[in-house]
Amino acid sequence: MLTASSALMSEQRWQTGAKGSLQNLKKFNNQDFNHLRALCLSQGLLFEDATFPAHVSSIGPNLLPEDKLQQIQWKRPTELQQNPYLIMDGVSRFDIMQGEIGCCWMLAALGSLTLQKQFLENVLPKDQGFQDNYAGIFHFRFWQYGDWVDVVIDDQLPFLNGRYLSVHPRTSNEFWPSLLEKAYAKLRGSYQNLHGGYLSDALVDLTGGVQVQLSLKDPPPDLEEILKAADKSKCLIVCSTSGQLRRNIELRNGIVRGHAYTVTGTVKLRYKNGWKHIIRIWNPWGYREWKGPWSDDSPQWKYVEPKCREALLRNKDDGEFWMSCENFQEQFSWLYICNSTPTFLDFGDQHCTMWSVARHIDLWSPVLAPGRNSYSSGAVSTNPQYFFEVPDYDPKSYNVVISLMQRHAEDMQDTKTLKIGFLITMNNSKILKQNFSLSRDVTDYYILNPGTYALIPATTEDQEFEFLLRIFIKSQDYNENSNPLPRPLLPMDVPRQNQDSSYKAVFLRYAKQGSAIDASQLQQLLNEVILQDEMTSLGGRFSFDSCRGILSLMDLNSNGQLTLQEFRILWQSLAKYMDIFSKEDRNHSGFLGVSELKNAIQTAGLATNEHLLLLMTLRYGNAARRIGFSDFVCCMLRLETMTYAFQNLAEGRSQISMTPIEWLTLAMYT
Incomplete structure (x- = not known):
């Protein structure tokens, strides 16, 4: 059976208004600032944050000796000043002075943020202060793994021996630096986790760039x-x-x-x-x-x-x-x-350049990891691959930037950072580039010749992890009157569909009571969504029988239906095979001949021979032994599924032993 180790379908979550955007923030710890403030105002209370309390647990157990931890006092700005302000005369780097905690890495990034108002306004909301609707509650925004997150805090600040434990403002009654730092400490788990960190992490968290x-x-x-x-x-x-x-x-x-x-x-x-x-x-x-x-x-x-x-x-x-x-x-x-984009690479004689970006959230499975010691071409061919197209370029200009970020859990102090990276190949040939690092974010920039490249995320450890992949590609001689640069072509995308056609949106549109899809619903979905494209529709529609066959191949629970998780695997396979089909159908006939089918199978990283090709064209082709897209999908899904089934059964064994019932179960339902 196909497993979740296959590459997953990229979700389009960066559109305006999408969950996690600046217009529709994710709420850290499910805390809603407006609701909590209104509740406190109605009750005449000052907010106390139970999720990040005025307690040593928010400081962290190892930041200070035990006796000093017990001496920490928490005070609100209204206890320190008669007339406190969140911001006075604008925001400046000179407002910030580092306290006892060694968080210079975060404050250096924060100082740079104050110079760039387009980012500062995203992090520091204006709907708060000490003058109007004050209830001891504030909020700040940070970018976390593809999402903008709203972090709510109370305004109790830690003091030791009468001095700020953390960052303190240069002006005694201006408190945005101390409160913003507290919100970032909450996001990272404790003040202790600000005592030493990575500049690169802070920059990305403050900008999403x-x-x-x-x-x-x-x-x-x-x-x-x-x-x-x-x-x-x-x-x-x-x-x-x-x-x-x-x-x-x-x-x-x-x-x-x-x-x-x-x-x-x-x-x-x-x-x-x-x-x-x-x-x-x-x-x-x-x-x-x-x-x-x-x-x-x-x-x-x-x-x-x-x-x-x-x-x-x-x-x-x-x-x-x-x-x-x-x-x-x-x-x-x-x-x-x-x-936001790699504008730091736009220099020299360049004029009117533009960067496009493709984003993908995926789950890396160690089953397909290339290995710790070597990266063979065979291993690379079986890994999830993201294809991207490089247009004409200036040979003296950087034109591609790859950023791979591993997801950290919300409880960040317990997160293990893996050594991650990526490989870049072209035309299934040898590895052209590779970059691995023991860090949250691995980013590199290149000058690549025009052509189609494959990118393979990887880890050197046998551990599953979730990642965010971003591919930035430069377009030369862009001007305001030209058409926008298309997104890079990736096998995880189905660019011919409407923008709202992520796999979840499609699934919910056709699922029975929102929980599962049967064969008839799958047939309707495939014909209405996938066959919108003229090229894919030329070879005929998906029949009910072929949809029953597809469902049985993807039905990991063997219950005659597809769950959302099972449909996600099918969706990414459809996107991959649509991309392969369009590349091999060079004359745009809507069909693949024998030689084109052979190339398509090789591109997918699967094995075949002349006899097997003959059998597949007889089984799935028309009278002329040509295969349309719907039959091509059925053929490739079965070939891929049976290939992996054999590999799983044969792993570590020279021979395969099966009972008659086991063989019949595999042969009759998959």
């Missing part, structure tokens, strides 16, 4: 161009220094080891008889600055035009400073850039 990590010890040759493009296109940009074993050690030059910073600007200015590329950087501590060339009091500024110097130089002890690109590469180890 795609991020890239660049080593400054082995930088790409176009690092300066990437930095300028990132700054120009309003990306979030952060960086970090080495020294994870000795964090927060300040060097004589003012740089802190094992620390995260925000890149707040880049500029190329006239200096002496030439040009100089300098970078502006901010320390989330709110103090401790670079003391070398281009620092606040350095002599280099004397050789800069007065107007330019006045515009750029801010001589204050606020944690922000300038340094040259050369010193930046010497002092820092990693650069992280994030945006």
Whole structure:
């Protein structure tokens, strides 16, 4: 039988108004901000969050010694200030000062967020404050694994010995930094889980974008161009220094080891008889600055035009400073850039480019994992593959970005991070690219020649995991008057269908009382949904008998019906075989001949020979031994099912032994 280890159908959940979008947020812990606030206001109470209480359990057991944990006090802003505000005079990175907890990685990303209002407004809702309808409750939004999530908190903040345990505002009566950080701590399970983390995770959680990590010890040759493009296109940009074993050690030059910073600007200015590329950087501590060339009091500024110097130089002890690109590469180890699309790769002589994106949520099964030691072509051919088309391109321009993210459970402190990655092949040939990493998000960018590629997500461990795959593809010479770039062609999609035709929507439209589909309902579904396309309809409709055969192949429960889970497996198979059929039917006749059928079987990664081909065309073809799409689906589903059934039975054995009833059960119902 087919199993859930087959690739699953991608869900189109990013449309406007879809669950998990900014217009229809998912509610973290099922808490509704408006409902809870209204309830508190009607009862004259201040909200107390039972799911993230003012208790040491929200701090975490290992963040502080036991005696200090017991000394923590929780106070509301109204207890600290007579006239507190959520935001005063706008949101700025200078509002933030790091507290006792070492969460510089999150605050560096947050500092970058304050520079990009298009992202900030998504994270920090405006429908709250201390002046109107105050009830001790606030909410913030974060992106989690493809969904925007609304996180509700109360405004009780932790203090130790009269000082903020966590981030504290520079202005005493402005509280957005402390409250936003508390919401992020709740999302991640505890304040303890903010004590050390990954910059790349924070960037993605605050934007829902795609991020890239660049080593400054082995930088790409176009690092300066990437930095300028990132700054120009309003990306979030952060960086970090080495020294994870000795964090927060300040060097004589003012740089802190094992620390995260925000890149707040880049500029190329006239200096002496030439040009100089300098970078502006901010320390989330709110103090401790670079003391070398281009620092606040350095002599280099004397050789800069007065107007330019006045515009750029801010001589204050606020944690922000300038340094040259050369010193930046010497002092820092990693650069992280994030945006909705990979605009940081749009540089050079490019004009009017656009990025398309295809998104897929799937479940990776270790049954089909390529293996820990090697990746044979045979192993690759049996794995779920996502095909994408690369159009004409500029050979000097990056044109494909792949992002693979493994899903973390809501209880994130107990989540095991697997070593995941992906392989890229072309024309079922050898592996062209591969990238594996022990991280939540594996992202890489490429310059690929025009053509059709296959991407195979994988893990090096024998463990099932859920993942989000995003494929970004650049289109050159795009302009506002041209047609929108089509989504990349993927076998998990059925692009000929209406946008609302995800497998769940289709299933619910035809299912009996919303729970199952029988053969007659399946026949109606296939003929009305799948055969909308002219090419697939040329070969004839799905008969009732063929639908009974398809149902029996997919009916894992052997009850004559398909559940939603069983239908999902069928749906992804239909999408895959529709894609293969359209590629092999080169003359658009609506039929496959013998040689085309052979190619289709090989593309699907299945085995055949001349005798078996003859039998299949006799069984499923017309008088001319040509097979239409509906018969092709029946043929391929049976071939795939029986192939896997044999492999499962033969696993680890040189011979297969079956009782007559076992054989008849397999032969008569599947």
